[in-house]
Amino acid sequence: MGVLPAPPTAPVANSTPALLSPAFVPLQSPFSPLLRSRRVSSAPPFAALPPAPPVGDGGSEDAGWAAQGGRGADPLAYPSAYREGLGEGLEDGDADDGDIVDLLPGVAARLDLPDIGDVTVASSATIPILDFEISQPSADIAYFYLQNHIGLTDDEMWRVTFEAGSILGMTADNLRRKVAVLQRNMNLSDEDVRAILGRYPALLTKSADKNLSPTIILLVRALDVSKADLRIMTLRCPAILAYSPNNLLRKIEFFSEVMGYGVDGTRRLVVDEPRLMCAGVDTGLVPRLEFLRDEMEIPMEDLRAIVSANPKILMYSVERNLREKLISFLVMRLRMEPEHVRKLLVANPRFLDHGLEGTLLPTALYLLSDLEFSPVCIRSILLKYPRLYSNSLRKIKHTVGLLRYEHDLDAEQAKRVIFQAPQVFGLSEERVRSNIVFLRDAFELDAGEVRDVVSGMPTLLLCGVEPNLRPKAEHLLEAFDGDRAALRETLLRQPSLLGYSLEGRVRPRLCRLADIGSGPGAISICISMTDAKFEEWLSGRERKIAANGGRDIKKWQRLPSARSAQLDGAGTGSTEVKDGTGEAECRGSRIVHWKR
Numbered sequence: 001m002g003v004l005p006a007p008p009t010a011p012v013a014n015s016t017p018a019l020l021s022p023a024f025v026p027l028q029s030p031f032s033p034l035l036r037s038r039r040v041s042s043a044p045p046f047a048a049l050p051p052a053p054p055v056g057d058g059g060s061e062d063a064g065w066a067a068q069g070g071r072g073a074d075p076l077a078y079p080s081a082y083r084e085g086l087g088e089g090l091e092d093g094d095a096d097d098g099d100i101v102d103l104l105p106g107v108a109a110r111l112d113l114p115d116i117g118d119v120t121v122a123s124s125a126t127i128p129i130l131d132f133e134i135s136q137p138s139a140d141i142a143y144f145y146l147q148n149h150i151g152l153t154d155d156e157m158w159r160v161t162f163e164a165g166s167i168l169g170m171t172a173d174n175l176r177r178k179v180a181v182l183q184r185n186m187n188l189s190d191e192d193v194r195a196i197l198g199r200y201p202a203l204l205t206k207s208a209d210k211n212l213s214p215t216i217i218l219l220v221r222a223l224d225v226s227k228a229d230l231r232i233m234t235l236r237c238p239a240i241l242a243y244s245p246n247n248l249l250r251k252i253e254f255f256s257e258v259m260g261y262g263v264d265g266t267r268r269l270v271v272d273e274p275r276l277m278c279a280g281v282d283t284g285l286v287p288r289l290e291f292l293r294d295e296m297e298i299p300m301e302d303l304r305a306i307v308s309a310n311p312k313i314l315m316y317s318v319e320r321n322l323r324e325k326l327i328s329f330l331v332m333r334l335r336m337e338p339e340h341v342r343k344l345l346v347a348n349p350r351f352l353d354h355g356l357e358g359t360l361l362p363t364a365l366y367l368l369s370d371l372e373f374s375p376v377c378i379r380s381i382l383l384k385y386p387r388l389y390s391n392s393l394r395k396i397k398h399t400v401g402l403l404r405y406e407h408d409l410d411a412e413q414a415k416r417v418i419f420q421a422p423q424v425f426g427l428s429e430e431r432v433r434s435n436i437v438f439l440r441d442a443f444e445l446d447a448g449e450v451r452d453v454v455s456g457m458p459t460l461l462l463c464g465v466e467p468n469l470r471p472k473a474e475h476l477l478e479a480f481d482g483d484r485a486a487l488r489e490t491l492l493r494q495p496s497l498l499g500y501s502l503e504g505r506v507r508p509r510l511c512r513l514a515d516i517g518s519g520p521g522a523i524s525i526c527i528s529m530t531d532a533k534f535e536e537w538l539s540g541r542e543r544k545i546a547a548n549g550g551r552d553i554k555k556w557q558r559l560p561s562a563r564s565a566q567l568d569g570a571g572t573g574s575t576e577v578k579d580g581t582g583e584a585e586c587r588g589s590r591i592v593h594w595k596r
Contacts, residue, residue: 145172146197150179151190156198164202178208182241185216186231200238211242218245222252223267237274250281259289259304273311284315291318296326297338302346310349324356333364334379348386363393371400371415385422399425399432407436408447413455421458431461438465442473443488456495463498472502479510479520486521494524509534516542519552 146152146160146167160167167175182188182196197204206212219225219240225233233240240248255266255276270276279285292298292313298306307313316322330336330344344351354360367373373381382388403414403424417424424432439460440450454460463469476497480487491497500506505527513522518541526534544553 140172142168142170142172142175145175150197151194152198156201159198160201164205167201167204170204175204178204178206178212181208181212181216182234185213185227186234187227188231188234192231192235196234196238200242203238203241206242211244214245215241215243215248218248222249222263223270224263225267225271229267229271233271233274237278240274240277243277248277251277251279251285254281254285258286259307260300261304261308265304265308269308269311273315276311276314279315287318288314288316288322291322296341298342298345302342306345306349310353313349313352316352322352325352325360329356329360329364334375334382336379340379340383343383344386351386351389354389359389359393363389363396366393366396371418373415373419377419381419381422385425388422388425391425396425398429399427402429402432406433407451407454409451409455413451416455417458417461421462424458424461427461434465435461435463435469438469442470443491444484445488445492449488449492452492453495457499459499460495469498472498472506475502475507475510476520479514479523490521490524494527497524497527500527512538517545517550517552 143157147157152160179193183193186192188196203212216230219230219233252266252270255261255269256263261269276285289303292303292306293300313322326341330341331338336344364378367378367381368375400414400418403409403417404411409417436450436454439445439453440447443453445453460469476487476490477484480490497506506523509526510520510523513520513526516538522541526537529537541553545551
């Protein structure tokens with residue numbers, strides 16, 4: 001048993017140390033994040049304490065400390081010495097019993113504590129004056145369990161402190177039980193637990209028996225999810241386990257019954273985007289569904305397909321997002337009808353993921369002002385290529401520059417290419433260049449003819465060279481008996497020839513032309529006809545070839561028809577006249593003008 005010595009009698013200068021308070025004494029130790037200050041006295045405010053002696057001559061606090069006899073001096077008057085003598089000693093775990101006893105008199109005197117009698121110091125791990133033991137193992141303290149066992153980083157521990165500080169007051173056994181429930185029901189690894197708690201530490205504030213387990217059981221039974229699916233959902237959105245079973249059940253019923261997904265469809269939807277379960281039914285899901293279904297006139301069947309492809313649509317605000325993009329931008333600016341909006345969203349459900357101010361408006365303004373497209377033309381471009389906005393404005397400008405300045409298309413030709421084949425914005429620079437080089441070399445075209453072919457059939461830039469263009473070029477060259485000049489002339493007359501299917505259109509019609517004795521050059525006339533129209537035209541051409549003695553009809557050659565024969569028999573001649581704008585046939589009293 002030892003008796004605390006009397007406090008020092010030296011005058012004390014005015015001082016405001018920050019380490020101790022007259023009403024509360026915080027324990028400076030490694031356990032400080034977990035410990036609470038203890039009331040030890042009803043002493044007067046700190047300002048009423050007697051002043052501490054000055055340090056002297058502007059010297060360091062250590063010098064003043066040494067002048068007072070080292071560690072026996074009043075620690076409250078010298079914060080740095082106090083930190084060295086008590087704070088650092090306890091932190092480093094190297095303070096002995098004598099150190100602590102020497103410091104206690106100064107503490108008691110400064111705080112004006114009553115005489116506490118004899119104090120027995122059994123070990124440096126016990127401080128009787130504070131009536132608090134710090135010998136508890138770190139594994140039993142929540143802070144160290146989360147940091148050392150779970151492996152949360154310092155930043156994550158700060159998040160725990162600010163967002164779910166009540167966790168630090170729980171026992172480690174309590175936390176272990178909750179973590180065990182999560183791991184056992186979802187096959188979570190230690191890394192998974194670390195990721196979940198790092199993102200949403202408030203999950204540990206929920207009771208293992210009253211909250212976590214019932215919620216997991218509901219999800220398993222209502223959605224028929226596996227442990228693997230439940231693990232994916234929790235990793236992507238840990239907050240889903242914080243909702244009550246009744247709350248989650250209402251949302252599951254909304255998707256399965258109101259939207260008509262059923263259990264399987266709802267499970268796939270929620271696993272793909274578990275944040276849907278965080279949206280309110282009455283304040284979020286129902287208003288968004290009614291806007292898309294009623295105001296935008298999207299049928300439920302299409303709406304289910306759109307939401308399945310992009311579930312985030314049901315998480316966007318109606319007023320701040322959906323209405324601005326669909327009504328203000330698409331309907332009012334681009335003159336779209338509800339049917340156009342439906343087609344756009346069905347073709348590209350992620351259109352609504354693009355920002356209005358950052359993406360949609362700048363690209364539309366460039367097409368409108370720089371390329372001089374009308375709003376209706378922009379609407380057509382967007383319907384032809386719904387993923388237009390997947391390309392940055394910089395990429396779009398670069399593609400326009402590539403067509404204009406590297407491949408020498410004039411403004412109107414480039415504009416035609418963009419309007420007819422806006423998918424060119426999604427192609428690489430090398431892909432566009434390789435297609436143009438192939439057309440030039442395979443058909444022996446000069447620069448001007450290449451521009452005419454590309455602008456005449458812009459979709460040729462979208463075709464692959466090896467799987468598409470090369471087989472067609474080889475087959476056409478074979479059909480023309482190697483006559484590249486005749487093939488080149490035919491292609492310039494009908495650039496769309498290379499856009500039709502080789503097996504479905506080009507090869508069959510070339511064979512039919514050969515069967516009636518017609519040359520392959522006629523393919524430029526009949527390639528665009530429907531099957532019924534082609535059969536009718538082919539019959540007429542066969543009769544004309546027969547009337548010409550089985551010889552093919554040359555260009556501009558006119559053969560007598562049944563009507564002209566009648567007119568000739570009636571004494572009405574038939575002659576050909578030509579003018580500067582085209583050709584005309586005088587058939588009796590009728591003049592039929594035409595121009596190829």
